[in-house]
Each structure stands twice: as structure tokens, then as C-alpha cells.
Amino acid sequence: MADFDAIVIGGGLVGTAVAYGIARLGKRPVLLDEGDIAHRASRGNFGLVWVQSKGFGVPEYQRWTRRSSDTWTEFSQELLEETGIGTGHERPGGVTICLSEEELDKRRRLMEQLHIEAGETNFDYEILTHAELKKMLPAIGPDVVGASYTRYDGHANPLYTMRALHAALLKHGGTYVPNARVESIQAAPNHFVINAGGRSFAAPRLVLGAGLGNKALGEMVGLNVPVRPVRGQIIVTERLQPVLPMPTLMMRQTVEGTIMIGESREESGFDDTTSPEIIHTLAQRAVKSFPFLRNVRIVRTWGALRVMAPDGLPIYEQSSEFPGAFVCTCHSGVTLAASHARYYAQYVMDGALPAELARFSTKRFDVQAAA
Numbered sequence: 041m042a043d044f045d046a047i048v049i050g051g052g053l054v055g056t057a058v059a060y061g062i063a064r065l066g067k068r069p070v071l072l073d074e075g076d077i078a079h080r081a082s083r084g085n086f087g088l089v090w091v092q093s094k095g096f097g098v099p100e101y102q103r104w105t106r107r108s109s110d111t112w113t114e115f116s117q118e119l120l121e122e123t124g125i126g127t128g129h130e131r132p133g134g135v136t137i138c139l140s141e142e143e144l145d146k147r148r149r150l151m152e153q154l155h156i157e158a159g160e161t162n163f164d165y166e167i168l169t170h171a172e173l174k175k176m177l178p179a180i181g182p183d184v185v186g187a188s189y190t191r192y193d194g195h196a197n198p199l200y201t202m203r204a205l206h207a208a209l210l211k212h213g214g215t216y217v218p219n220a221r222v223e224s225i226q227a228a229p230n231h232f233v234i235n236a237g238g239r240s241f242a243a244p245r246l247v248l249g250a251g252l253g254n255k256a257l258g259e260m261v262g263l264n265v266p267v268r269p270v271r272g273q274i275i276v277t278e279r280l281q282p283v284l285p286m287p288t289l290m291m292r293q294t295v296e297g298t299i300m301i302g303e304s305r306e307e308s309g310f311d312d313t314t315s316p317e318i319i320h321t322l323a324q325r326a327v328k329s330f331p332f333l334r335n336v337r338i339v340r341t342w343g344a345l346r347v348m349a350p351d352g353l354p355i356y357e358q359s360s361e362f363p364g365a366f367v368c369t370c371h372s373g374v375t376l377a378a379s380h381a382r383y384y385a386q387y388v389m390d391g392a393l394p395a396e397l398a399r400f401s402t403k404r405f406d407v408q409a410a411a
């Protein structure tokens with residue numbers, strides 16, 4: 041039996057960020073991961089660190105997302121210094137392109153509302169005309185009517201981010217155990233024992249950061265985590281000269297030069313395959329926005345499964361039945377990686393979640409069920 045300060049289940053972006061954050065505090069976490077057979081959103085996502093359009097009607101989510109985005113530059117720099125691995129993070133701002141007056145009007149109303157709801161946090165944005173956007177992104181086509189812009193948006197390479205987080209976890213003395221699927225948890229308040237991967241682990245803190253696996257794991261420690269898969273399909277082009285100086289919601293150019301085009305939202309259960317119809321729709325919209333793409337080769341497409349709560353918000357909770365057990369799950373694990381490493385890890389070790397995260401409690405599902 042190996043004793044640790046915390047057991048974190050799930051070696052994707054969420055679990056690894058929390059485990060690294062715990063190790064960074066000078067504590068000893070062990071990170072258990074199922075392995076390559078699992079569905080892993082962290083290896084198939086779009087890589088945006090995105091703020092605009094997050095938190096409509098839920099200002100707490102907008103604030104939490106902004107806080108993470110504000111922390112990302114420092115977080116990325118620290119990972120680079122500690123591991124020599126760059127996350128490729130940039131924060132040049134970002135735009136959401138609109139292809140009709142109707143889309144732009146809807147967008148304008150959304151951004152106005154987000155601005156109002158932000159209150160004293162403030163939320164700066166601009167609605168850009170075609171001509172204004174053309175100055176920022178000269179490659180747009182004539183069908184683009186306008187866009188919304190915020191300076192808070194950016195992007196990163198999610199795979200390098202994962203690599204950096206794993207390396208930083210080990211550097212701080214954390215333990216990583218791959219091929220360790222957790223099937224059962226022996227739980228008592230502030231005492232958890234897990235047998236996985238042929239070994240036994242014990243700790244006073246437990247964090248469920250296992251993505252879609254959290255639903256089953258939550259039941260073992262009295263946590264209701266009703267996440268479901270939502271598929272997203274992505275297209276990747278051949279490498280090009282720099283042509284997109286900032287990400288858009290549906291397209292970004294990576295540091296290597298490829299253009300990523302995304303991303304659908306489909307209720308497809310655990311099916312993560314691609315379909316020609318969806319890829320066609322994504323490609324059509326991309327070519328309308330940026331006509332030069334018509335002559336660019338597609339080199340890859342893939343599908344991956346988002347980890348989605350019924351209301352699309354993160355789920356952060358400590359079990360009342362088994363204090364010391366926490367869940368941390370969300371559908372924007374790249375964007376929120378900095379918050380999970382810097383803040384959530386601290387809350388776990390302090391043994392309490394702050395009031396600012398109360399909106400993300402599992403209690404909201406009880407209210408919905410009762411209603």
C-alpha cells in the first residue's frame with residue numbers, strides 16, 4: 041500500500057492539471073489513468089483558450105473562464121521553464137465570424153448581454169464590420185458580414201500542454217501510473233483506498249478527473265456526475281505559410297502551419313467516428329469564410345467526444361457523504377487548465393470549494409430533477 045496526499049483519477053487535461061497543481065504545492069499526488077483504450081477528449085480537441093460566448097446567463101462561468109484565460113500566459117511560461125516544453129500558447133484575441141446579417145445581429149445581442157452580466161468584472165468586446173475584420177484577417181472572403189472580437193481569446197497546442205503537465209507533475213515529485221483503470225473505490229471520510237494497475241494506493245483526498253468515466257466513479261463516492269458524450273469532428277489541412285494571425289471560433293492556424301477547421305456538436309453516444317456529411321458542412325463554411333481554402337489539401341479528419349453536463353457547465357463538488365472526495369469535470373479543459381492547476385488543486389488540498397464555484401455544484405441537478 042502506497043500512501044499519498046491525493047489520488048487523482050484520469051490522466052487527461054483535467055486530471056493532469058489538478059495533479060500537477062497539487063504537486064506544485066509541495067504535496068504528493070498519484071495520477072491513475074486507464075490507458076489508450078479510453079475515450080480521451082484531451083487528445084482530440086481544437087485547442088482554443090476561449091472566453092467570448094462562455095457564460096451566457098451564468099456570469100460565474102464567464103468569470104471563472106476569464107480568470108483561467110488571464111492566468112494562461114503565466115501558467116504556460118512556468119511549464120516551459122520547468123520542463124522545456126512549450127505549450128504553443130498565444131493570446132492574440134479571437135473572432136467569431138458571421139456569414140449573414142442575422143448571425144451578426146444574434147452575435148451582437150449575445151455579446152451585449154455578456155457585457156451586462158459581467159458587471160464590474162467588465163467584458164470588453166467589439167463588433168466588427170467586414171472592412172474592420174479585413175484589416176485583422178485579410179484572407180476573409182466577400183461572404184463574411186462581420187464578427188465579434190475579444191482580446192481575451194487565444195489558443196494552445198493541447199498535446200504539448202498535456203506533455204508539459206505530465207513532465208511538470210513528475211518534476212515536482214508526483215507519481216503517474218498508466219494502464220490503471222479504477223473499478224472500485226474503498227471510501228471513508230478523508231480516507232480513500234484504490235486498487236488499480238496491480239497496486240494499491242491510499243490518500244485522504246480523492247479527485248475524480250476522469251472525463252466521461254466520472255459518471256460511474258462518482259456513484260462510488262456519493263457524487264452525481266451526469267456527464268454524456270457529445271461528438272465533435274475536426275478537419276486538418278496541409279501546412280501553409282502564416283495566414284491566420286488569430287484564431288476564430290471555427291478555425292485556427294497551428295504554429296506548425298496546419299489549419300484546423302472545426303467543430304461539430306453531435307449527440308452520437310460513444311461513437312467517435314467521422315461522417316462525410318458533417319465534414320462537408322464544416323469545409324463549406326470554412327471556404328465561405330476563407331476562399332483560399334478551396335485549393336488547400338485536407339490531410340486528416342477525426343472525431344472525439346466532449347465531456348458534457350446537461351447544462352454545459354463544469355461540475356465541481358465535494359462529496360458530502362465522503363468528504364475529501366472531489367469531482368472536477370468540464371467541456372473546456374484546455375481553456376480551464378490554468379484554473380484547474382492553480383486554483384482547483386489548492387481548494388482540494390484546503391478541503392473546501394469556495395463560494396465562487398457554488399454555481400457548479402451537483403446540487404443544481406437535484407433542483408432540475410425536482411422541477
Ligand SMILES: Cc1cc2nc3c(=O)[nH]c(=O)nc-3n(C[C@H](O)[C@H](O)[C@H](O)COP(=O)(O)OP(=O)(O)OC[C@H]3O[C@@H](n4cnc5c(N)ncnc54)[C@H](O)[C@@H]3O)c2cc1C
Pocket residue numbers: 049050051052053054055056072073074075076078079080081082083084085086087088089090220221222223249250251252253254257271272273274303343344345346347369370371372373374375376
Ligand atoms: C472535438 C472537441 C473539441 C474541443 N475543443 C476544445 C477547445 O477548443 N477548447 C477547450 O478548452 N476545450 C475543448 N474541448 C474540450 C476538452 O478537450 C475537454 O474538456 C478536456 O479534454 C476534458 O479532459 P478530461 O481530462 O476531463 O477528459 P479526457 O481527456 O477524456 O480524459 C479522461 C481520462 O480519464 C481516464 N479514465 C476514465 N475512466 C477511468 C477509470 N475508471 N480509471 C482510470 N482512468 C480513467 C481516461 O483514460 C482518460 O485519459 C474539445 C473537445 C472535443 C471533443
